Each structure stands twice: as structure tokens, then as C-alpha cells.
Amino acid sequence: MNIREWTMRSSTGAIPGVFLSFNVVVFVVYLLAFSSTEHAELPPAGHLKPLGWHRVAEPGVDTVDVVPEPGVFFEDYVRKGRPLLMKGAARNMKTFRLWNDEYLRTQFGDLEVEVEEGKKENRSRGLWTMRLDEFVEEYQQGDIYMVASVPTEMADEVELLRCLLCGGFTERLQDAVIWFSSGNTKSVLHFDAVDNINCVMDGQKEFFLVDKNEKNSVFMDHPDGSFSSVDVDHVDMYEYPGLGQVPWYNVTMQPGDCFFIPYRWFHQVRSAAGRSLAINIWFVHLLRFNYNDCMAKGQLPEFEPLGQFQLTSDLEQLRGEIANFIDELEESVLKIQDLPKLADEFEIMDQESLKMFTILDRDKNNQVDLDEVYSCNMKDIETQAPGLVRMYNSGENSENDHDEL
Ligand SMILES: *[C@@H]1O[C@H](CO)[C@@H](O)[C@H](O)[C@H]1NC(C)=O
């Protein structure tokens, strides 16, 4: 009942007086109730709307039609932490040209792949494995999402882009994952502690992307700190006020596009309705580029198969994270007084962080620089600070098993 309806009805005289006064009372009560709550003003922009409705997106991210050489990719994007959309970069990949349902079913049907319950990501729901041919049979009907590390048998058909083929990237590959569904998937808002290139083979994806420097606005309220519990379809701006102002980028990907998401940038990913297939590669954030390696390799092909490379060990990933941590300290040096920060960052006890510091500090000058991190024998850290390595591995695994694109 609203005021217009009430006026109209009363002017016709067709409504009994008692009913009219009931309407007036309800209207007055409604006004009083409304003006007495703290939400009396208009709710904040984007309240209870999907992520990205709070303000217009920033102008787009850098976009290229030609995949950069590794040296340029490193200097301009990886080192600076700048996202890059590479249009059409995957169009000649085998996975783009060949991987339709029929091909996957006949070539790889008997492989066991990991599948998640629910196309809207919920990290407390189930994961299981099923045969790929069964998945192909069911995915158009079911609320299921294949999120599977590339099985060895498929690794020769998955290809790495030229921008990763020299300089040190291929020694730091952390994981490659296939994302396959009937579309309308939604990830949680999260970040990855590694660099990421995601290529869409079929369907469209849309990224809500936020600079890593906005960490105070996009605070990750899940206890392990890796993602936000915000409902990505109905953002409660009273609960997450930082999201009400935060600048963001709207990146849309078409089939054949690849997107570089720098490490620690926040993102939430949606796929459009319809068959959706993407493959992403995570690689440990590189701080130093090996130009000699690129000289030695000379002219690079457009792609090389993932199967030619080994994934890096957990210990190497840990080295990468320690290096990133030190790189962000003043003068890129870890001093004795930084130890509490170190313990905090890696969730270790002070004793263990001291042990680690002692191992890393080879020249015993009470500070650790990046050279020392890169020349350290990580096995020594594993034997002398086992709690650290254990902590790191358990955190990493629980995070990576679920990261969604
Ligand atoms: C992002 O951009 C795409 C393509 O221009 C558009 O369809 C979509 O509505 C935009 N998303 C938001 C949340 O503004």
C-alpha cells in the first residue's frame, strides 16, 4: 500500500472508512520505522548487489595482440605487478583447437579428474574425483565444476606461452589447472601468492580485479587470510565497507584470450553461461630475470608443451615467498629487528624464524639479502626449521586446492 494507491482509492470513495484509516496508520508507522533506523539514508552504492556495482570500473588493463618476449613480460608486467590481457594468444594452442567434448571423451575419458560440488564456489563444500568421460556426460546438467591439475597424460597437449619460455619462469612452475563447466561459475574474492596466466579455450570470463595495494579495503576475513567470505552476488556494504569505495578493473575474456594476473592482486571470476573451459598456469613470482638463459635459447617458438617441464618443489616455492617478503622490506634487506614480521608472515615461532634467519645469513652480518636467499640450500631450512616447512606446505595446499578462476 502506498500513498498514491490510497489517494486514488479514497477519491473513488469505494473503500470503507475503516480500511482507509488502517492504511493511514500503517503508512505513518512505516515512516516512523524508516526514519528511526541507522540505514535511513540511501544504502551505500552497490549494497546487496554483485561485486563491481559500487562504482564504474577503472579504464581497462593493458591489452596486446602479440605476446611479449619474456624479457619484456618480466620487466613491464611481472616485476611491476601489472595485469596484461593478451588477446587471441591461445588461438593456436592444441587445447583451443582440439579439446571439444568428443575429443576429451575419446582421448582421455578414463582419466580420473577432480570435481567440485557447486558452480558458485563455497570452500566448505565437497570435492571428489570422477572419470573424465562421466564428467563430460554430466556437466551440462549437474551443478558441478571440474577443477583439476593437468594430469600427466594431458601435459603434452597443454602449452606454455612464449613469454614464459626463458629467463627462469619454467623453473618456477607451480601448478597448471583445468577449469571446465557448463558456465555461470562464480569464484570467491581471493588472491594467489603466485603469478598466474589464465587462458580461456571456450566460453567467456569476467574478472573483478583489484590492485594488491588495496589490501586494507579488500580485507580477507577468512581465518587463513587467503579469501573473503563476502557473498559475491549480494555484497553487504555494512559488513564490508572497504568494498564500497575500492577502484576495480573489469576484465572480460573471449575464447582464445590469455590474462596475466599478478601475484597478490585480488580477483573474483565469473564465467558466462555455456560451455566453459580454461587452463591456468601458476608460477612463483620471479624477482630476477636470467637474460643469459634467453640469449642461449635464441629464437623462441610460439608455445612449448607443459610436459617438457617439471613443476617446482614446495621448497623452491618457499624460497620464492621468502624472497618476495624480503623484496618488499626497506632496501630489500631482512634485519634482526624484522624477525617478528617474518614470524608473523610465515606463521612460525620466533625460535624458528631465528633459525631460518641464521641459515640464510651466510656471511653473518646480521642481515639477509636476496643473493643469500637465492644461494641458500633450502634443505638446511627443512632440517633445521621443520615447523616452518610443515606450516608452509599445509597452508599452501589448502589454498591451492580451491583457488577458483
Ligand atoms: C564488465 O564489462 C562487460 C563487457 O563490457 C560488461 O558486459 C559487464 O556488464 C561489465 N561488468 C560490470 C559489473 O560492470
Ligand SMILES: *[C@@H]1O[C@H](CO)[C@@H](O)[C@H](O)[C@H]1NC(C)=O
Ligand atoms: C557453503 O556451504 C555450507 C555447507 O554446505 C553452508 O552451510 C553455507 O551456507 C554455504 N555458504 C554460502 C555462502 O553459500
